[in-house]
Amino acid sequence: MSATGIAQLPEPPYYAVIFTSQRTAGDQGYDAMSDAMVRRGSSQPGFLGLESVRGADGVGITVSYWRDLESIRQWKEDAAHQQAQAAGQAKWYAHYEVKIAKVERAYSMV
Amino acid sequence: MSATGIAQLPEPPYYAVIFTSQRTAGDQGYDAMSDAMVRRGSSQPGFLGLESVRGADGVGITVSYWRDLESIRQWKEDAAHQQAQAAGQAKWYAHYEVKIAKVERAYSMV
Numbered sequence: 001m002s003a004t005g006i007a008q009l010p011e012p013p014y015y016a017v018i019f020t021s022q023r024t025a026g027d028q029g030y031d032a033m034s035d036a037m038v039r040r041g042s043s044q045p046g047f048l049g050l051e052s053v054r055g056a057d058g059v060g061i062t063v064s065y066w067r068d069l070e071s072i073r074q075w076k077e078d079a080a081h082q083q084a085q086a087a088g089q090a091k092w093y094a095h096y097e098v099k100i101a102k103v104e105r106a107y108s109m110v
Numbered sequence: 111m112s113a114t115g116i117a118q119l120p121e122p123p124y125y126a127v128i129f130t131s132q133r134t135a136g137d138q139g140y141d142a143m144s145d146a147m148v149r150r151g152s153s154q155p156g157f158l159g160l161e162s163v164r165g166a167d168g169v170g171i172t173v174s175y176w177r178d179l180e181s182i183r184q185w186k187e188d189a190a191h192q193q194a195q196a197a198g199q200a201k202w203y204a205h206y207e208v209k210i211a212k213v214e215r216a217y218s219m220v
Contacts (some may be wrong), residue, residue, distance in 0.1 A: 005169035006130050006207055014209050018115050018126060018173055020161050025165040029178050049174045053171045059115035063128055079205040089219055096219045097116055099125050101211035109199055 007065060009050025012103045014048055016067045021096035023058040030092045037084050044078070046071025058094075065103070072100060117159025117175060120214045124158055125176045131206035133168040140202045147194050154188070156181025168204075176212070182210060 016092035023030070041047060054060035075081060076080045087098070133140070151157060156177035164170035176182045185191060198206070 004207060005165075005167065009207075016128060016209065017127075018128070018213075020173070022116060051169075051171055052166040053169055055115075055165065057115065059163055061161055061163045061173060063130070063171060063173075073194075093169075093219060095116060097119075098217050099122075099126065099213045100215040101213040102210045103128075103130060103211040105130045105210040107208050109203060 004054075005051065007017060007051050007063075009065055009106065012106050014103050015064065015072060016101045016103050017064045017072055017101050018099040018101060019060075019062040019064070019096060020099075021062075022094040023054070024092060024094050025058075026078050028085075028091050033084050033087065033092075040078070040080055041075060042098065044075045045072065047063060047075070069100070115161065115163075117161050117173075119159050119216065124213050125179060125182060126211045126213050127173070127174045127176065127180075128209040128211060129170075129172040129206060130209075131170050131172075132204040133164070133170065134189050134202060134204050138201050139211055141201075143194050143197065147191060150188070150190055151185060152170055154181065154185045156184070162213075179210070 038050065038052075039065065042050065048065040048067060050064045051064070052060070052062040066075075076085075148160065148162075151174060152160065158175040158177060160172070160174045162170070162172040176185075185196075
């Protein structure tokens with residue numbers, strides 16, 4: 001994640017993983033695992049950037065950006081990430097949705 | 111936006127507009143315009159759903175989902191939305207990034 005919370009990205013095309021979630025109550029080790037997964041994910045081959053926001057109501061949107069589908073597949077299968085995914089389903093999330101999307105166009109406020 | 115804050119969507123393919131922003135300080139009419147744009151955008155042809163979260167640091171991610179690129183183009187050119195975009199650049203946002211992406215695959219927590 002950049003210092004500003006808005007990712008600096010190359011020109012499209014690239015891929016986005018849109019992860020929308022509703023947290024359960026209480027931390028239950030979530031913050032530490034989330035920080036660890038941000039660090040680990042950011043060092044994966046093909047990782048381009050990350051934007052992540054959670055509101056006071058527990059709904060969060062995390063968008064990670066990747067060079068290609070193969071990079072996304074490898075990160076999904078990473079052993080530590082698999083453990084985090086299992087714990088996420090067991091205790092941290094009431095619900096989540098994942099979307100994999102090809103970014104075709106991007107522009108900024110000028 | 112659904113009652114849960116997580117959009118209910120059809121099977122892919124469809125399109126996502128990922129809007130990541132940093133708000134300026136103070137409301138300056140933002141909340142009222144934001145609510146109006148959510149209502150207006152949600153009634154546009156081709157609109158499928160919306161997910162929107164802003165954190166305490168003023169960084170926000172809004173993802174709107176659309177049937178096709180033509181629906182996105184028409185909403186971008188909507189007259190009231192154009193006024194909101196101009197005000198957004200002039201006073202509400204310190205910075206924003208827009209990405210247009212084709213959702214190829216989606217899955218939920220089971």
